[in-house]
Amino acid sequence: MSATQSLQRTEIRGRGLGVNAGELLGRSSVFLPFVFVVVFFFIPMGWLVATSLSTHEIGSPPEFTGTLEHYARFWTDPFYLETALWTTIKLSVLSTVFALLIGYVLAYYIAELPPQRRGLITSMVVVSLAVNIVIRIFGLNVLLMNGGLVHSVFGLIGMPRIRIMYTELGVLIGLIQIAVPYVVLPLIGVIAAIDPALKEAAASVGANRYRTFWAVTFPLSLPGVVAGTLIAFTLNAAAFAIPALMGGGRVRMMGMMAYEQAAIQGNFPFAAAIGISLTILSLLITAIYLFVVSRTFRTLR
Amino acid sequence: MKWIKSRAVLAGLIVTAVATFGSVAAAQQRELILSGFGGAYDEAMAESVKSFEKENNVKVTIIPGSGANNIARVRNKEIDVIVSDPVFALRMEAEGSFAPLDAKLIPNLKALHPKAIYSDAVIAANFGAYVIAYNPAEVKPPESWYDLAKPEYKGRIALRGFRPENIELITLFAKLAGGSERNPDAGFAELAKIARNIDVWINAHADHLELYRNDQIAMSMWTDGRIAWARDVEGVKIQGAIPKEGFFPLSSTLSVVAGRPNGELSQKLVNHLLSPESGVRMAEKLGYFPTNRNTVLPPELQAKLMLNPKNIDDLQSADWKYIVTVYDQWQSRWDREVQR
Amino acid sequence: MSDSIDIELSHCGKRYRNVDVLNDVSLQIKRGEFVTVLGPSGCGKTTTLRIIGGFIIPDEGQVTIRGRNVTHLPPYRRNIGVVFQNYALWPHMTVFEILAFGLRIRKLAREEIARRVDRALEMVRLTGLKDRYPRELSGGQQQRVAMARALAIDPEVIILDEPLSNLDRRLREDMRIELKRLQRSLGVTMLFVTHDQEEALSMSDRVVVMQSGRIQQVADPRTVYERPANSFVAGFLGSANFIDGDVLAIEGNERGRVRLAGGSVVDAYAPSGVRSGDKVRVIVRPEWMLLRREPSPVAANEFSGVVREVIYEGAAVRYGLSPDDGSDTLLFLQERSNADVLEPGDKVRINVSNAVIAED
Incomplete structure (x- = not known):
């Protein structure tokens, strides 16, 4: 029977119980997921904010005093600003940009294939999501380490064998690799949904393939671009496995710092302050990004 | 009902x-x-x-x-x-x-x-004993902690970041230069010198092992137990040496x-x-x-x-009760002066 | 209409996975002509249009536009205006931008662009809607914007892919008149594709009937309707009865006498190639037959029959008749006069005023 019918039946039975079970069922189907979000996200976040405003002293557990010392410690220290903050912004933005370049090309190519041929290449792009991050990093290590595969290729083509693993470049490559599938997936659907007649119409009035792309295809694919880049950016801004395992201890990103402070050094309030700062930073950058894009491209309005 | x-x-x-x-x-x-x-x-x-x-x-x-x-x-x-x-x-x-x-x-x-x-x-x-681990096929057995700073080892050394064993090393260097836990500047300075030779600041024992196996490093600080494991179980070329200044627990x-x-x-x-x-x-x-x-x-x-039982007395141990009180300051100094 | 040829297809063929979508298609369209390609779905009319537009490259044959061989040129190098079936208006652009797009590509000055856009909008009677987005326009308005876009670039030729099929009936009829008026006043060559025979007949200078990838007949609407080349054309462009017969004699002027299966003899139009003695099929449209109710002396081109079915349609009555000659074909004819409506079983005399010998 249809959903409405079963709901009506529940209502009738419910009336017999003296309570409108049908209405409860309807409301609870929204209410329960909402409760889930509140309990498992907002409450822990609230605790985190409270912790970030607590004291940290040897000899006593954290006490909530509303102190801003941990935020001040991070934000007024040029060392942290130059390393952690700047590195986080730089690498998350750069990795997103490169992931967009690579991902858009891949998504475009996949979208142009007939639906039955898309499966293989899409899985190749997306299979990395199914692999555990530590394993992926080991794989990248084999590729990028001194004397590894990439270095052999460099040697063959006469390029200098610059260090990649355990440098910012290595972390960047790892972050791009993480981000590409997240950019490709939403884009495939969006690009494939663009009516081919729109492109033909552009060609019919004289637009070559380059012009057609920038005037028609790209603007219409923007919702997918925004979705993919936002996911990639927020994921990478909070990255800690990649900088921790591929950064060699020298590449400091805020997500990794928060983890280290919490799990290794045991300074929960400082860790919380870094974490909350990172969240606010990501939200800020996201807001600026959306504002600029919606101003420039009307397809998002 | x-x-x-x-x-x-x-x-x-x-x-x-x-x-x-x-x-x-x-x-x-x-x-x-x-x-x-x-x-x-x-x-x-x-x-x-x-x-x-x-x-x-x-x-x-x-x-x-x-x-x-x-x-x-x-x-x-x-x-x-x-x-x-x-x-x-x-x-x-x-x-x-x-x-x-x-x-x-x-x-x-x-x-x-x-x-x-x-x-x-x-x-x-x-x-366990923290000693100097080294690849005998690449380098001679080191005799002193100061060997870690030697220019010929540039890019061939690994250490573990701000961990107890490195805190002990700072204290040791400080004491050898006439200072102490309360005056550790000489210790930080020496670690900063060593830092220039560091290839990687490691995190996990598995990474440590791979660095030796892939011939990325020739020397590091590791426990005797792990060195034995790497050598006997995993088959990597590695040995341990107790430097003359002493070693850490x-x-x-x-x-x-x-x-x-x-x-x-x-x-x-x-x-x-x-x-x-x-x-x-x-x-x-x-x-x-x-x-x-x-x-x-x-x-x-x-x-x-x-x-x-004979060399256990050579174990160097810092005044941990004091260090725990200045732990955060030392960590700040470590981030800025050593691990860059 | 001048005599110069604007579009020429010669021996074009196109195959998709062992199926011939187009087979040896040749066509010439003169400057200023309004030509419709008509046929059922799958006949190849859209493929023909897309080959002319440059969206498909034929496997064999050549496409020439105003003397230029454009067979392998992409659409943006041919100076063709295209009106798409679903209009294909870019949703993120205003009407002005849509029309200006092609002009900007041609690097025209801003004032020139503004002028041309206004002119195009005037032609389709949409002035004042410059700043609207496609989603804010009605179906008919969208269709006219699509038209204006094609006009704005001053193309050599405009091709239209069933542009009126998505409109409701009233609007469609209005647009037909508009389109024709526009074409006449501008003198631009138009190639129109449709499956609607009423559209084809009412708008075109010439009609190209296609079926299964081949051209069945190319002629002006009247000829295509009254002198269909074969059974398919006859059946597609209106109703038709098909009667088998033998050719008794061929007279000059493409006329012939045919004895129908039942023995009655009728005069018919005989295309060249038909010889006396040939076995042929004769096409008789319902409106080419008259009923006479009273028994009367036997006249030429007549035979007797019995009414079997009566379908009252208001403005006309359709009768299904069985000829007396024993053949089991049921003939349909229409009467639009004020005569009484007959009953099944009535005996009548059927007069055939026109008949065509089919070429197949």
Whole structure:
């Protein structure tokens, strides 16, 4: 029977119980997921904010005093600003940009294939999501380490064998690799949904393939671009496995710092302050990004 | 509304039954929660406590713990005995989380080597030795900690970041230059020099191993137990050398958490873990040297360890009670002056 | 209409996976002509249009526009205006931008662009809607914007892919008149594709009937309707009865006498190639037959029959008749006069005023 019918039946039975079970069922189907979000996200976040405003002293557990010392410690220290903050912004933005370049090309190519041929290449792009991050990093290590595969290729083509693993470049490559599938997936659907007649119409009035792309295809694919880049950016801004395992201890990103402070050094309030700062930073950058894009491209309005 | 009523009654019955059975079961057997390091360490302890469980009619549950996870557990009084390291243990003691160790309940305390006693509530059950690990096919055996700063090793060294063993190294360098824990500038300066030779600041033992296996580094600081594992089990070319200035302990400390129901039993468990039988087993399984001076290791076993009754006095140990109070400042200095 | 040829297809063929979508298609369209390609779905009319537009490259044959061989040129190098079936208006652009797009590509000055856009909008009677987005326009308005876009670039030729099929009936009829008026006043060559025969007949200078990838007939609407080349064309462009017969004699002027299966003899149009004695099919449209109710002396081009079915349609009555000659074909004819409506079973005389011998 249809959903409405079963709901009506529940209502009738419910009336017999003296309570409108049908209405409860309807409301609870929204209410329960909402409760889930509140309990498992907002409450822990609230605790985190409270912790970030607590004291940290040897000899006593954290006490909530509303102190801003941990935020001040991070934000007024040029060392942290130059390393952690700047590195986080730089690498998350750069990795997103490169992931967009690579991902858009891949998504475009996949979208142009007939639906039955898309499966293989899409899985190749997306299979990395199914692999555990530590394993992926080991794989990248084999590729990028001194004397590894990439270095052999460099040697063959006469390029200098610059260090990649355990440098910012290595972390960047790892972050791009993480981000590409997240950019490709939403884009495939969006690009494939663009009516081919729109492109033909552009060609019919004289637009070559380059012009057609920038005037028609790209603007219409923007919702997918925004979705993919936002996911990639927020994921990478909070990255800690990649900088921790591929950064060699020298590449400091805020997500990794928060983890280290919490799990290794045991300074929960400082860790919380870094974490909350990172969240606010990501939200800020996201807001600026959306504002600029919606101003420039009307397809998002 | 009959069906609601009967459902409620049924539910109530079930809950009561479970609670009754549960409390009956609990009343019959006591349980101690022992927090370990995870992995091989916990397995070794599990074997060791079997006899304790039988003798005392108690169940010892071993859970893996790590770093700050332990802090949370201790504060929430979820565990009875904790295996940890001096940094964390002394911090927790300062918060008043531990019960003092009672010599009446822990007779083995008297037999401990002095270097194993950190405070009334924190003692070491066994020691690993931090020495200089090196690849004998690449470099000559190093003789001094200062060798790590030699220019010919540029890019061929690894260290582990701001960890207890490096804190010990800073203290040692400071002392050798006439300073101390309270005046560590010379120590930081020397580490900054070494930092220029560092290829990677490592995190995990597996990474450490791979760096040797892939010939990325030639020298590092590692425990004798791990060096033996890398060489004998994993087949990597590696040896350990004790520098002339001395070497550092990897301390596995034991402490009793205060405010738990089975306090006396917990102290007895500590005693058991300090016993010679326990010590021999840890030496066998993990290559750790027992801190109980009454423990006699069979000669073949002793031959495998770098620590022995003769050189144990050469272990350098910083004033951890003081260092715990300046830990955050030292970490700041480390980030800025050394690990860049 | 001048005599110069604007579009020429010669022997074009196109195959998709062993199926011939187009087979040896040749066509010439003169400057200023309004030509419709008509046929059922799958006949190849859209493929033909897309080959002319440059969206498909034929496997064989050539496409020439105003003397230029454009067979392998992409659409943006041919100066063709295209009106798409679903209009294909870019949703993120205003009407002005849509029309200006092609002009900007041609690097025209801003004032020129503004002028041309206004002119195009005037032609389709949409002035004042410059700043609207496609989603804010009605179906008919969208269709006219699509038209204006094609006009704005001043193309040599405009091709239209069933542009009126998505409109409701009334609007469609209005647009037909508009389109024709526009084409006449501008003198631009138009190639129109449709499956609607009423559209084809009412708008075109010439009709190209296609079926199964081949051209069946090319002629002006009247010829295509009254002198269908074969059974398919006859059946597609209206109703038709098909009667078998033998050719008795061929007279000059493409006329012939055919004895129908039942024995009656009728005069028919005989295309060249038909010889006396040939076995042929004769096409008789319902409106080419008259009923006479009274028995009367036997006249030429007549035979008797019995009414079997009566379908009253208001403005006309359709009768299904059985000829007396024993053949089992049921003939349909229409009467639009004020004569009484007959009953099944009535005997009648059927007069055939026109008949065509099919070429197949």
